[in-house]
Amino acid sequence: MHVKEFEIRWNDIDANRHLANKAYIEFAAHTRMAFLIENGFDQRSLAKFNIGPIVFYEHIYYFKEVFYGKPIQVSLEVSGLSEDGKFFEFRHNYYDQKGRNFARCEMMGAWIDLDSRKLIALPEEMNELLRKMEHPDDFRVLTKDDTRKFAKTPVDLS
Secondary structure, eight states: OEEEEEEOOGGGBOTTSBBOHHHHHHHHHHHHHHHHHHTTOOHHHHHHHTEEEEEEEEEEEEOSOOBTTSEEEEEEEEEEEETTSSEEEEEEEEEOTTOOEEEEEEEEEEEEETTTOOBOOOOHHHHHHHHHSOOOTTOEEEOHHHHTTTOOOOOOOO
């Protein structure tokens, strides 16, 4: 499991003086990118293959408030991956300074070709990096159906 520590800054607090919703997303995104960079998914590699990660959804579950003034830790686990690496699922847990879990984020995403703007399989050398990583006990192999499990579709104004 990958863990990153953060200091809660003034601009991470909302009107209720606890950690703002946006901060949870930002800390998770920063943790993901740090994890990916440390594992060979740096800007050079992404540019070489002309790919980028996209997010389908991020669901946050709040268990307890957390306030300004104490450090927090955000973990990351690769909880799901499709065979070809096109789809990925990450789980983040948020811990206070005493190691108590105060929130969880589950996110799913995919890789996009930056020219065609279409979803693509992860290049084999990069897919191998994700497959070799330690996975939690509830790790699962993802399919396209997993990306549609919430059955949400756009509804235009007109």
